[in-house]
Amino acid sequence: MSKLTTTGLTKAFSGLVAVNDVSFNMEEGEILGIIGPNGAGKTTFIHLVSGILMPTSGRIEFKGKDITYAPAHERSRLGIARTYQLIHPLENLKVVENVMIGSVFSRGKSLKEARKAAEAICAELELDRLQRDTAQLSILEIKKMEIARALANEPEVLFLDEVMAGLNSDETKQVIATVQRIARERRMAVGVVEHVMGVIRELTQRVIVLEAGELIAEGPYETVSKNPRVIEAYLGGAA
Amino acid sequence: MKLKTSYIAAAVIAAVAVASPAFLGAYPLNVARSVMTYMALAISWDMLLRSGQISFGIAGLFGLGSYASALAVLRGGMDPFLSIVFAAAFAGVMAFALGFAILRLRAMYFSITTLALMEIFRIVMHNLDDFSGGPEGVVLPEVIFGGNSSALYWLCLGGLLITIGASWFFEKSKMHLALTAIRNDETSARSSGVDIFKYLLIAFVVTSTMQGMMGAIQVQSYGFTTPETAFDGNFTLLPLAMALLGGVHSTIGPMAGAVLLGIASEWLKLQIPYGHLIVYGVIIILVILFMPQGLVGMARRMIRAGREAGAGK
């Protein structure tokens, strides 16, 4: 069943078109890669579907319901969650409170239930000592906390914007394994933005490629990575 | 264990506060009322500050409450005690209506707007001669409870306790999560399902209600007010300095600050009749520069450092 669909989604920043006429859809239970060179519009695309930015034109549907202009907090309640490329921890809240907040406000749980849920999610991600301040966390722990915060919304669609960036290969493997397991258990649709192609190859069943805001290729990683336009985009970006 | 001691301490302090009129004279009771009024305002200012929004308009809601209560009695013939409830509700309703416009503003734009609103309220009361008494203000036929100083004290204490209760609720409920999240990072709060406008509106309405209530209690206890006393800038300045000194983002911080500064200023008022407010200015500067956490924050840090040193042994 199709969870999230966009048609002709476009976002222009005073002249610069960051996302240009992108139509795509995400199925229940699939892990989708979103790749493209720097500045391709990946983060902007996630901002649009999660409601942090409002589109210039186009349409977004979640399980058939029009959410094009729904505010971010409503989308989070409906079941769309995301992490941020530029991390946004809530520094005056404890780690556990950072995670709880999604359960409380997106799922309407009581503080007690939310705390339990947060502890369970953190245990799954092997994140411990939850009474700490966020300032005391390592990079790996911060990234885990960001994932835990998104999972606390109990989303049906989850976007991870470069969560592996800054992690070493062991840590990356650990996070990949966890994401895969959770996605499978919960039949979540997951969109993964990553620059490390190894991660994309291992994690995703399907990939979409953005370049200068446009969707230029779509398909399994193996085929897409041989697509001349994609190679051109990456080489062009590197040059 | 620790929790129990603090509950016992709170109960003892509350009991002493309630029983004070039995052993305090009229002057100390008067000072206590002034300190309690400022304390309630400082706490309510802090409650909104927990969302990151700085109000410079405490005096505006306070004055509005004063006038609503006085005019309800004078023009509407309302019972004085009931008029306090009415004034609190009136301030809340005004805040609700204004909130739709001004709670979309942030940082200095919000602060300056609250200050401007206060001035507008003042000028309106100044100019509505027939209704509000104009520059001369209003005089009530009698002070509430016949001016009995114990009763006035308990009335003020009641207002303060309601404010403390609301603040405590803000700290212990999901309001705490919502307001702190909004203060730290609105984007990320939205992604966690926090309806930012809704929680800002709740905080603004609740704190404005408290401020209006304290204004009403003030006017009923003194029996008169003028635009310049009801909307006196000191009702903004003093609570702000008290909360900063004690430590913001908590209930206990503004309380500590109010006790210290409130008593100090009563003393200073006698020592230096002109310019004793300089203490407030200097305290604001020093606290922002050297002690942004305030006294309570500093005490917390010292306790934590002590505990860690103890654990290290």
Next chain:
Amino acid sequence: MANKRNAAIVAALITAAVAAILVWRPTVLINGLQSAGLYASIAIPMGLILGIVHIVNLAHGEFLMVAAYATYMLCAATGMDPFLAMAPVAAVTAAFGFVIYKLTIRQALKSPELNQLILTFGIAISLTQVANLLFTSQTRKLSFDYVSASVDIGDLSFGVYKFVYIGIALLMIAGLKLFLTRTTTGKAALAVGQNPKGAAIVGIDVDKTYGLVFALASALVGMMGAVFITSSSIFPAVGSPFTMKSFCLIAMAGIGNIPGILGASVLLGVSENFLKAFRGTRGWADIVFFVLIITVILGRSIKGKKA
């Protein structure tokens, strides 16, 4: 296109309104322009600080008050004319502004904006209260003959002295324009205002520039403070209303738009004097400004949302 047409309509309406007022109550326009000059020349230095250091100095009006008292003392002691006192007073307030910057504001540049706001609020109170301690709240006034100079046109008689404020505002605008576009220091200051990090990378000393801008703005306020006492009596709280007014005018003009401040001042000055011209509305003149500031702020926030 639509914007241009709107601007043309607005311009036409304003011209019509001005013409109507001019015929009907000429003093509204005359007094309006005179207060506009005063508002603008006080607001411009604050606009300079806001545009380059990005600090809302809530003690701005108190700087004016300090300058006014300094001039008062100097002139009362030596019998000097305030216009001659402009130079020494400007030197004193420049040093004063620089020291305040170094001791307090500089330490809070990296703090949240709210801390800066509260800090300058604290400075404002301290300055007012120091003045209260030193001079008490009694008002003081020096009188000069030239202030009462007036002109008669037909049966209309009005004071002309206060037009000097318009002159000062225009001089400030021209002088700052020259400074910011022609001199190396000024260009550096402009660069720092637009992008402090970038300016630091190309080797501009940002901290020094901030200090300099603060000193310069304080010197300008100092000069204004000196002239201010010719036409107003002074007391410790005399400056505080100007802080809000200045901020409002800057917000109306848009941060960084110094000539726009004069335009906004004319709007404010004329509207206030319009209400003052009628007995029934005289008491309401003060409200114009506060309504205007809220309208401007809300208008900007709605416009910001759309963009």
